Every structure is written in C-alpha cells, then in structure tokens.
Amino acid sequence: MFRIVVQESRLTPTSGKVVANLGSYDPHGKVAILDKEKAAFYLEHGARPSDRAARLLQGEGVKLPKWVSLSESKEGKLRNPEKLRKNQPKEANPEQPDVEREAPASAEEAQGPEAAAEADTETKEEA
Numbered sequence: 665m666f667r668i669v670v671q672e673s674r675l676t677p678t679s680g681k682v683v684a685n686l687g688s689y690d691p692h693g694k695v696a697i698l699d700k701e702k703a704a705f706y707l708e709h710g711a712r713p714s715d716r717a718a719r720l721l722q723g724e725g726v727k728l729p730k731w732v733s734l735s736e737s738k739e740g741k742l743r744n745p746e747k748l749r750k751n752q753p754k755e756a757n758p759e760q761p762d763v764e765r766e767a768p769a770s771a772e773e774a775q776g777p778e779a780a781a782e783a784d785t786e787t788k789e790e791a
Contacts, residue, residue: 666688667687668685669684669685669686670686686699687699708729713732719734
C-alpha cells in the first residue's frame with residue numbers, strides 16, 4: 665500500500681510532514697482511493713505530481729493542468745532473452761523405449777533386494 669500525499673519540495677519524503685493526505689494506492693489490486701477535489705485544488709495551485717502520481721490521478725479522472733507532462737510508457741528490457749524457455753529450440757520427442765517388465769523368475773526376486781539379502785544370510789547360517 666502506498667499513501668498519496670502533498671508535501672513541500674524542501675522536505676524529504678521520510679520527514680513525515682505532509683501538507684495533505686490525498687488517498688492511497690494498492691498495487692496488488694490496482695485500486696486507488698483518492699480525494700479528487702483536494703487533488704484538483706492542489707494541482708490548480710501549483711503542486712507538481714510525480715510521473716506515477718500523475719498517471720494515477722489521470723486514471724481516476726482528475727483533470728491535469730497543461731503544464732503536467734507524462735512520459736511515454738516504459739517497456740522493460742530483458743537481460744538475457746536467449747535464455748527464455750520460449751526462445752529455446754524445440755526438442756524432438758525422443759522415442760521412449762517400451763519397457764516391459766518380465767515376471768520375476770523366483771520368489772526372492774519378486775520381494776526385492778532386501779528379501780534376497782535376508783535369504784542369503786539364512787543359507788549361510790544353515791551351512
């Protein structure tokens with residue numbers, strides 16, 4: 665959540681001293697809650713919105729003054745586009761060998777290697 669505030673330019677954003685609280689913006693839900701009348705008042709009296717704040721105000725229907733200029737939308741660039749899965753060459757599906765399991769020849773093989781090891785120790789004890 666972000667707060668949309670009016671603040672003097674001489675103060676740092678972390679000072680906590682704001683002139684007016686205009687509303688909030690939730691970037692996850694893309695929901696902006698603004699006091700449009702207050703925003704229009706401060707814009708008429710010389711408040712300079714940041715680029716993102718100007719876009720939010722414009723999206724909510726607040727009329728921006730002519731001197732407010734919005735930069736063109738930015739497109740993110742990929743660092744390594746060749747590594748994307750969609751840009752990898754398609755692999756041919758290798759033929760899957762048909763693995764048919766043969767029936768075990770004896771009961772020891774059917775029970776697995778642990779049973780076979782136990783059977784070996786029993787035969788050694790008898791001998």
